[in-house]
Every structure is written in C-alpha cells, then in structure tokens.
Amino acid sequence: MKNSTIKLKNSQQRYPSFLAIDFETANYYRDSACALGLVRVENCKIVAKESFLIRPPSQWFVFTDLHGITWEDVKDAPTFSELWPDIKKYFRGVDFITAHNAPFDRSVLMKCCERYRIEPPQKPFICTMQLSRSFWGFEYYRLNDVCDYFSIQLNHHEALSDALACAKIMIKTLKSGYLLRGK
Template sequence: MSKFLAIDFETANNAPDSACAIGLVRGENGKIVQEESFLIRPPSPEFFFTHIHGLTWEHVMDAPDFGLLWPDIAPLFEGVDFLAAHNAGFDSRVLKSCCSLHDLTMPHQEFTCTVKLARGMWEVRPTKLPNVAHFLGLDLNHHDALSDSRACANIVLAAERDGWSFDTGYDNVGERYIAIDQI
C-alpha cells in the first residue's frame, strides 16, 4: 500500500492561481490518516464560480493567501509516493500556478488522475466525481474541497484494495493511469 495525498482545489475564477479553497487528504497503508481544508484568499476579488462552490470574496478575504498558507500544508506533501486528484490536470495546474505566483518550490511527486483510475479499474462512465462516488458508495458534498478530496482518496484506496498499485499503475491493456502532468 502507498502513501499519497489527495488534493482538491476550488477556484474563484478562470485564472489557475485563483484558488479559494483546498482540501487535502493523506492516505497511508490503506487508510485515511489526515484530513485538512483551508480557505485561501486569491489574488483578485473576482468570483465567477460562487454558483458552483458557494464561496464568495467575503468568505475568503481574511483568509491567508496561498503563500502564507504554504508552511501549514507543505508538511502534508512530505514522504508521499504520489498526489491524487479527480481530473488531475486541473488541480496540478492550480497547484503549479499558485506555487509559481508565490515563488514556492513545487512538490516533485507525480499526479495520479482518479478519473483515469476509475475508468481503468471499473469501467465507470461517466466519470464525474459524483458518478464515481455513487458507484463506490461514497458520501459526497460535491464542490466542497474537503469532501471532494476525501472522495478522491477513497477512490485510490478502493483501487488499491482491488489490486491497483502506484508502483505498477497499469490497467489490463497496458495503459498507465498515472500523471497528467509531472510537476
């Protein structure tokens, strides 16, 4: 069994550095061992996605920006084999942009995309997070960063119970469901 960190960002607008919330769930040896969520003050008060996640500038204006939050969350990245996200391309882009904006060193781990993992392991279609959560019987408050990252972590744990491992990471036709982006 692996050590991994499941990540989910919510963003204020279309800018990849506009993270306004983050959920982080650490899995180790087949179980969840730590859960954290934080509001983040994005660089701009422009919120276009309130209708999706319910967050507004007023919710986050007194929260730390990503650079100030980083010392609190960086230890969660230490010692993990990989990062996991549902639609990893999105979350890896947000992480990369937020780190770049605040001149922070990027975590070195690869992302495993749980969309690809669910398709490869169980042939789930469609593979939006609510669909996969329903398939696996997981509770989900979609677009709540902690709930989404917990569901993502539970997808990885279910895949590991069903024989998947990050080290091999292959489905039955030889397609690897690992990194969208190596960061």
C-alpha cells in the same frame, strides 16, 4: 504519467502513501485558488484531513454558484503563500498525489506555487477520473457518478469532501490491485 515512477519508501509497507487534494478556484485563472482540501493516506488508512480557505489574488469570483465561496468568505483568509508553511508538511513523504481530474488540480498547485515563487512538490500525480475510465471501466466517471457507484458520501465542490471522496476512490483502487499488479 508512468506508474513505474512510483516507488514505495518502505518494503514493509503494503500500499503506497499518498495525498488526495482538491482545489476550488474563484475564477478562470489557475492561481485563483480559494479553497483546498487535503487528505493524507498511509497504507490505505486516512491519517489526516484538513481544509483551508485561501484568499486569491483578485476579488473576481465567477464560480460561486459551484462552490458557494465568495470574496467575503475569503477576504481575511491567508494567501496561498501565507498558507504554504502549514500545508507543505502534507506533501512530505508521500509516494504520489491524487485528484479527481488531476490535470486541473495539478495546474492550480503549480500556478499558485509559481505566483508566489514557491518550489512545487515534485511528486507524480494519479488521476482518479482517468482510473475510473481505464481501471474500473466506468462509462460515467464524474466524481459524483463514481461516488454514487461506490456509495461514498459527497458534498460536491466542497474541497474537503471532494478530496476525501478522491482518497476513498484511490483506496478502493489500490485494494483492487492497481499498482500491485505492476500496472
């Protein structure tokens, strides 16, 4: 992704607004989202955060050991399609979307939108995992490693906690000059 595609909406705004996201999936299929964490940031301040359980298209759960979510937890939750009217507002007006391992979260978002014939948000993605390697130069760049380095609390594989950690990493990165130095 070319960072030059990110344009600030308001010349008075010092930092871009963004949405940090984290999906948890039930199984190996990218449209099997079972949880979503969203954290909206404007001018390096967290202004909204929310998490949702999602009923995936199938009862097949493989990753319960990672995130602790079972079919019983989500069987009465809304599908991604039913949830979309409540979450699309988070994507409006942001300059970019960020996630730790953004290719994964972007693919889950795109596959869920494709499954339910929803027009996906047309926003650039910035990966905090990639930034941890390239901008910060970390040798270990898994989310828990980066959070340990920055002393960010993390309940790993809990969608809101992961999204909140990602938002905090991006805030630290922006305040350290990323994008402002023309990167």
